[in-house]
Amino acid sequence: MAKDLDWANLPFGYMETTKSFVANYKNGAWDEGTLTSNHSITISECAGVLQYAQTCFEGLKAYTTADGKIVTFRPDLNADRMKDSCERLEMPVFPKDRWIKAVIDTIKANIEWVPPFGSGATLYIRPYMFGSSAVIGVKPADEYQFRILVTPVGPYFKGGVKPITVRLSDLDRAAPHGTGDIKAGLNYAMSLYNIVDAHKKGFAENMYTDPATHTYIEETGGANILFVTKDGKLVTPKSNSILPSITRRSLVQVARDYLHMEVEERQVNKNELKDFVEVGLCGTAAVISPIGCIDDHGTKINVPSGMDEIGPVLKKLRETLTGIQMGEIKAPEGWVYEIK
Ligand SMILES: *Cc1c(COP(=O)(O)O)cnc(C)c1O
Secondary structure, three states, X not given: OOOOOOHHHOOOOOOOOOOEEEEEEEOOEEOOOEEEOOOOOOOOOOEHHHHHOOEEEOOEEEEXXXXXXXXXXXXXXXXXXXXXXXXXXXXXXXXXXXXXXXHHHHHHOOHHHOOOOOOOOEEEEEEEEEEOOEOOOOOOOOOEEEEEEEEEEOOOOOOOOOOEEEEXXXXXXXXXXXXXXOOEHHHHHHHHHHHHHHHHOOOOEEEOEOOOOOOEEOOOOOOEEEEEOOOOOEEEEOOOOOOOOHHHHHHHHHHHHOOOOOEEEEOOEHHHHHHOOEXXXXXXXOEEEEEEEEEEOOEXXXXXXXXXXXXXXXXXXXXXXXXXXXXXXXXXXXXXXXXO
């Protein structure tokens, strides 16, 4: 039985729930891990995460489907992506089968926190890992902690999907040949100044260009980008400093296989922005968030789909993916993991 919360009005924020998962890596091996009701962590003042930001994370959701099942979406891809993040940050990989089982066990231990179908709310799942032992010379820590916390979050759009205004950013999110393609905490630390500044100036997000030449569109601080051309093609930027969004990869497959659209994954020059008829951001939190206006240093690029509602192509894409997630449309094999 779900908790009696005001699901529709929950913010996107943290709330302590029943259990978190914790595993420790020591002397070259992971322990078996356990569920804990201790939601605080005590570590050395000199821990690798505190001194040299040795940490990475993932984000996925559990939710209740139309027929009352509790499920999660493609956790295997989150496990794979966290492996890539760990390898790049010299952290020990938590084995994939155990990773997925730990996510499922953590959802099961917090089942009453999974919002009911139709509430628009979801249970957000945050797996993360950090260097827990002391380091003072610059090197990887010897010990690590892998944790999974869950927290219920409200609908991303309260009162309907609304287009946002973004600005083209002068600052970079990632370095060329850097860490833009992994989910490292350090990428977010770098983006905070710029997002606070964007919000102060009335923009919802920063749209970043490629860090080497500032010519091609990459992504925003926390979401990949989708474009729709006049002739109905879906275009999404290709670059090795973009974080490989699972939502974007799923939407590309949905566009091809369910909506029979042509999809181009390629470099997108910023001069092309004015030619697209629909633009949107995609990620786990919002699925697709439409963009109505892009500000290029004071010049407004008004997207033809406008500021009132999501355009028809992105709307159809969004509804198809959420329909698949919610069990209303048949999912491709292996996308939806049933918990209960
Ligand atoms: C997590 C993240 C995304 C979205 O990825 P999903 O797997 O779709 O949630 C996009 N960009 C960045 C920089 C991210 O960190």
